[in-house]
Amino acid sequence: MNFILKMAWRDTRASRRRLVLFSLSIVLGVAALVAIGSFRDNLRQTVENQSKGLLGADLAVTSRQKLPDEARAYLAGLGGETSRETAFSSMIVFPTRGGQTRIVQVRALEGGFPFYGEVVTAPAGAFANLRAGDQAILEDTLLAQFGVKVGDPVRIGEATFTVAGALQKIPGESPAVAMLAPRVYIPLRALEQTHLVQAGSLVRYRTYYKFPPAFDVEGLVRDLRERFGGLQLGYDTVEHRKRDLGRALENVHSFLSLVGFIALFLGAIGVASAIHVYLQQKVATIAMLRCLGATSRQSFAIYLVQGLGLGLLGAGLGAALGVAAQLALPALFRSFLPFETDVFVSWGAVAGGMAAGLVICLLFTLLPLLSIRRVSPLLALRSGFGEEPPARDPLRWALYALIGAAVLGFALWQTDRWQRGVGFALALAAGFGVLTGMARLIAWAARRWCPRRLPFVWRQGLANLYRPNNRTVLLLVSLGLGTFLVLTLYLARESLLREFRGSTGEDRPNLLFFDIQDDQLAGLEALVRSAGAPERQEAPIVTMRVSALKGRPVDEVLRDRTLRMPA
Amino acid sequence: MTDQIMLKVERLTKTYATAAGPLTVLREVAFTIEAGAMLAVVGPSGSGKTTLLGLCAGLDQPTAGTVTLNGIELGRLTEDERALVRNDCVGFVFQNFQLIPTLTALENVLVPLELRGSHDGEAEARDLLARVGLGDRLGHYPVQLSGGEQQRVALARAFINRPKILFCDEPTGNLDDDNAHVMLDFVFGLNRERGTTLVLVTHNHELARRCSRLIRLRGGAVVTDEKVLSTDSTDGPR
Numbered sequence: 001m002n003f004i005l006k007m008a009w010r011d012t013r014a015s016r017r018r019l020v021l022f023s024l025s026i027v028l029g030v031a032a033l034v035a036i037g038s039f040r041d042n043l044r045q046t047v048e049n050q051s052k053g054l055l056g057a058d059l060a061v062t063s064r065q066k067l068p069d070e071a072r073a074y075l076a077g078l079g080g081e082t083s084r085e086t087a088f089s090s091m092i093v094f095p096t097r098g099g100q101t102r103i104v105q106v107r108a109l110e111g112g113f114p115f116y117g118e119v120v121t122a123p124a125g126a127f128a129n130l131r132a133g134d135q136a137i138l139e140d141t142l143l144a145q146f147g148v149k150v151g152d153p154v155r156i157g158e159a160t161f162t163v164a165g166a167l168q169k170i171p172g173e174s175p176a177v178a179m180l181a182p183r184v185y186i187p188l189r190a191l192e193q194t195h196l197v198q199a200g201s202l203v204r205y206r207t208y209y210k211f212p213p214a215f216d217v218e219g220l221v222r223d224l225r226e227r228f229g230g231l232q233l234g235y236d237t238v239e240h241r242k243r244d245l246g247r248a249l250e251n252v253h254s255f256l257s258l259v260g261f262i263a264l265f266l267g268a269i270g271v272a273s274a275i276h277v278y279l280q281q282k283v284a285t286i287a288m289l290r291c292l293g294a295t296s297r298q299s300f301a302i303y304l305v306q307g308l309g310l311g312l313l314g315a316g317l318g319a320a321l322g323v324a325a326q327l328a329l330p331a332l333f334r335s336f337l338p339f340e341t342d343v344f345v346s347w348g349a350v351a352g353g354m355a356a357g358l359v360i361c362l363l364f365t366l367l368p369l370l371s372i373r374r375v376s377p378l379l380a381l382r383s384g385f386g387e388e389p390p391a392r393d394p395l396r397w398a399l400y401a402l403i404g405a406a407v408l409g410f411a412l413w414q415t416d417r418w419q420r421g422v423g424f425a426l427a428l429a430a431g432f433g434v435l436t437g438m439a440r441l442i443a444w445a446a447r448r449w450c451p452r453r454l455p456f457v458w459r460q461g462l463a464n465l466y467r468p469n470n471r472t473v474l475l476l477v478s479l480g481l482g483t484f485l486v487l488t489l490y491l492a493r494e495s496l497l498r499e500f501r502g503s504t505g506e507d508r509p510n511l512l513f514f515d516i517q518d519d520q521l522a523g524l525e526a527l528v529r530s531a532g533a534p535e536r537q538e539a540p541i542v543t544m545r546v547s548a549l550k551g552r553p554v555d556e557v558l559r560d561r562t563l564r565m566p567a
Numbered sequence: 568m569t570d571q572i573m574l575k576v577e578r579l580t581k582t583y584a585t586a587a588g589p590l591t592v593l594r595e596v597a598f599t600i601e602a603g604a605m606l607a608v609v610g611p612s613g614s615g616k617t618t619l620l621g622l623c624a625g626l627d628q629p630t631a632g633t634v635t636l637n638g639i640e641l642g643r644l645t646e647d648e649r650a651l652v653r654n655d656c657v658g659f660v661f662q663n664f665q666l667i668p669t670l671t672a673l674e675n676v677l678v679p680l681e682l683r684g685s686h687d688g689e690a691e692a693r694d695l696l697a698r699v700g701l702g703d704r705l706g707h708y709p710v711q712l713s714g715g716e717q718q719r720v721a722l723a724r725a726f727i728n729r730p731k732i733l734f735c736d737e738p739t740g741n742l743d744d745d746n747a748h749v750m751l752d753f754v755f756g757l758n759r760e761r762g763t764t765l766v767l768v769t770h771n772h773e774l775a776r777r778c779s780r781l782i783r784l785r786g787g788a789v790v791t792d793e794k795v796l797s798t799d800s801t802d803g804p805r
Contacts, residue, residue: 003681013669288665291626292724293654293682295647377626377650380665381617381736 004298008305011285015278019306022274023314029264030318030357035325036260037349039341040253042326046342047242054241056114056171057083057208058217061224062234066205071228078220080211083111084188088203090196092138092184093155097146104142105181106156106196110188115210117171123150126165130187136161139182140168154184157194161186172241230555255492257414258424262485264357265407265428266478268364271314273474275307276368280469283375290377300372307365308358315357319350356410363403370396404429431484432477439476572635573732573764574600574623579632581618581787592618593787595632600780602731605758605765607775607795610784616768617736619784623766624657624734625649637731654682658725658763660754662737664717666709672696672720673705679728688727695723699753715746719753726757732764739774751777 012019047054061067061075076082086108091101109130119127121137129135136154143166148154152163167183186194197203211217221235286299323345330341370393407428412421443466450462465472511533516524521538549557557563581593592615600606608616621627622634625641626649634641637656641649659665666675673692680688696702699719701712709717718738725733738754739747755777758765767778775781776795783791 002686003684006681010674011667011669284665285667285669288667289678289682290650291624291653291659291665292679293650295650297647298682377653378621380659380661381621381626 004301004305007289008302008309011282011302012306018274018278019310020313022271022278023310023317025267025270025274026264026311026314026357026361027267027318027321029260029262029267029360030315030353031321031325032260032263033257033356034319034322034350034353035329036253036256037352038323038326038346039329040249041346041349042330042341042343043249045344049342050117051238051242053114053117053171055236055238056117058115058211058215058238059209059220060172060236061207061209062236063205063232064203067207067233068228068231071224071231071233072207074227075207075209075224078209078211078215080209080215081112081115082210083109083113083115083208085109085113085206085208086188086191086197086203087206088196088201089181090156090194092142094146094148094152095155095160096152097148100146102142102146102182104139104184106194107183107185108188108191109185111208112210113208114171115208119167119171120169121165121167123165126150127167127185129164130185134159134161134187134190134193135164137165137167137185138163139184140166142166142182142184156184156186157196159186159190159193159195161190229559232554232558254414254420258411259485259489261356261407261410261414262428262481264360266481266485267314268360269474269478269481271310271361272364272367273471273478275310275365279303279368279372283379286372286375287377287379290375291380296373299375300369303369303372304366307369308362311358311361311365314361315354318357319354322353323350359406363399363406366399367396370399431481435477435480436473438480439473442476443470443472571602572599573602573604573637574766575633575635576619576623577633577635579619579622579634580630581615581622581627582630591630591787593622593629596784596787596789597632598782598789598792600764600766602764603762604780605755605767605778606780606782607767607769607778608782608784609768609770609772609775610790611770614784615787616770616784618787620734620736620766620768624659625653654679654728656731658728658730658733660718660721660725660733660735660738662740664709664714664721664741666717666720666724668709671706671708672701672712675709675720676724676727679724683728692723692727695726696720698757699723700749713746715742715750718742718746718750722750722753722757726761726763729761730763732766733758735765735767735769737769738767739769739771 052058058080061071088106089103090106092104092106094100094102121127122140126135127137130137136156138148138154142148143163148163150163150165153160154163155161167185170183191197211220217237218239221237224233224235282303286303289299289302290296326345327343330343404425408421408425411424412418415421415424446462446465450459452459454462464470513524513528546554548554576599577597579593579596580591582589582591584590592613596615596619608619610616618627622629623636625634625636625644628642636652639652641652644652667678670678673689673696676692676696677688680686680692693702693705696705696719699722701716701719701723704712704716709720712720718741722738733754735754739750742750751774754765754767757763765778767774769775779795781791781793781795782789
């Protein structure tokens with residue numbers, strides 16, 4: 001063993017820089033896995049630590065009507081604190097900005113919400129003023145967009161409020177909500193002055209509850225569904241939020257981890273190719289060692305140690321880079337998370353990323369290393385004249401199977417359903433197979449049909465596609481898989497963005513007039529036509545309630561737990 | 568020279584499979600060498616000299632026939648077992664020196680001992696290198712040595728494990744005349760001193776005449792096998 005380690009070290013003397021460069025192939029893949037894994041662990045821990053801040057309360061009961069007295073009395077009898085909110089969409093008018101308007105989400109609030117977590121406003125503490133008078137807290141994007149300042153008046157319906165501050169963060173919702181519908185908080189007791197809540201208005205009523213510690217909220221929700229199933233109430237708890245957030249985060253984590261794994265896979269292919277070229281230069285040394293008495297195991301072990309060292313170096317550098325990169329991830333995802341993420345080094349993720357990098361690197365390094373077993377000491381005397389071609393190597397096929405198992409194992413580990421893991425592994429194998437087949441086809445075609453009349457440079461270049469020791473398969477597979485990776489990410493991004501953007505055809509409308517009254521319709525049409533904007537669509541909005549589904553009354557459907565219908 | 572048989576070759580045949588069909592490079596070669604003898608194998612290019620040397624040293628397996636080295640029939644051994652036999656009792660000097668480029672002169676000489684797990688041969692290695700005139704070049708890499716110096720390092724390496732038999736394949740083939748004479752003086756001097764059996768493959772007849780026995784190959788077969796009057800052989804002129 002001593003000789004093996006000594007020889008492995010001494011043999012790298014002339015090529016250490018090159019070997020370090022080889023190891024960099026896997027650095028990015030390992031870094032991605034470590035960063036993503038660490039961020040996931042950071043999020044999990046933060047969710048656990050700040051779970052109550054996900055909702056700001058222990059329980060939120062939502063309905064399209066005011067909470068019936070019987071339900072309210074029942075819940076009030078359980079003890080704890082209560083906070084009520086009435087929410088609806090409406091226009092806000094900025095008198096100081098020439099009467100400019102914006103559709104907003106009005107939230108009329110009373111009580112101590114949020115019971116957990118804190119509301120961040122500018123200036124700090126402005127949220128407390130909601131209870132003090134006719135104040136309004138606006139989304140900070142509204143102040144920026146319309147140049148409104150603290151102390152300016154704003155009008156909602158027939159009531160005027162004074163801007164008390166800008167809302168930056170509130171428990172229970174991510175800042176990304178502001179992009180879809182900026183929020184305006186007003187005191188609940190001032191809602192009536194707006195005259196906006198009338199018969200037929202689309203309003204959401206929400207009641208927040210804070211119960212004593214160790215209260216069984218999930219049990220209460222089950223009980224409420226039984227008791228008040230016909231009232232079409234919605235229930236939201238901290239556990240629900242944790243599960244939903246966890247599910248979303250796990251999906252993102254699985255996707256990004258698989259992407260990181262593909263990067264690692266590509267890097268390992270690069271390592272295998274580099275080691276193959278490196279070993280070809282070592283054949284004479286190996287043959288000489290065999291002459292002098294080295295067994296095939298000793299010769300193999302010398303270069304296996306070098307491969308392991310290379311893998312360790314790459315995994316170590318990748319882990320360090322990944323730990324550094326994880327510091328940047330919370331900032332990237334801040335807008336989409338309802339809390340600040342605690343950042344710490346997740347040693348489990350570091351170990352997992354390094355192990356994945358080391359295993360994959362080792363497996364791919366073994367592929368060229370297997371050829372060492374067949375290096376004959378006779379090569380020290382003469383070149384390969386008269387050598388018989390190598391027979392099929394069962395060990396090589398076993399290694400291919402191991403690599404396949406490692407890919408499948410990693411995919412199953414990262415995805416929550418075995419179908420996805422198997423699908424990923426099969427897709428990767430199929431891509432690998434197609435690219436390899438294409439490469440062989442190109443090499444065969446170059447040999448078969450290379451025109452003899454081509455200039456020398458062209459003929460030599462094309463001939464290198466099929467000459468011994470060509471890199472056609474390797475390069476095509478590497479380039480192809482790399483392109484596959486980038487294209488997958490790009491298509492996934494475009495698909496997600498399309499969900500938000502919708503169709504971008506030229507005939508789609510870009511201005512929506514909402515809640516037009518009957519006596520306003522003709523005047524609006526004339527106004528729009530005079531401005532040269534053709535009317536695309538006119539759709540009446542009718543407030544309705546579903547009374548039956550496929551012939552079954554709604555009450556009966558909601559009581560049927562097997563259907564899992566939301567309230 | 569003693570009566571103990573160091574190398575026995577019986578009906579040795581080697582055939583290669585080539586694209587043009589089977590190619591027989593050795594045909595039923597047979598001879599024995601006593602311990603301490605000096606044998607030169609000569610013949611034109613393509614006569615099978617190097618192939619014969621490779622088979623005798625256990626670097627390759629014959630198509631037919633047997634090779635018995637130091638009482639061990641090599642055909643019965645695995646590749647790794649033959650490697651251990653080589654480490655134990657065989658030394659090599661090649662035409663192309665075949666030093667390991669990433670090792671210093673001293674490290675190259677020590678490799679055979681390190682392979683068998685021995686760690687106390689450094690003094691002898693230094694002594695051998697000093698004997699061949701490279702006592703002040705111990706830390707130099709092959710690329711820093713001339714051809715003649717590299718071959719002398721190879722010679723020191725060949726003798727470090729006190730081989731019972733030394734195989735030399737055109738040891739002066741890549742050397743100029745001066746270096747060749749120096750090299751051969753070392754080869755025969757050390758050989759005489761240690762009583763090592765020598766098998767020397769060469770197409771240089773002058774060099775061959777320094778051995779005690781001469782086997783001439785042509786077309787893969789032994790044409791002549793004769794004793795030689797030589798001042799270098801351990802058994803003196805006959």
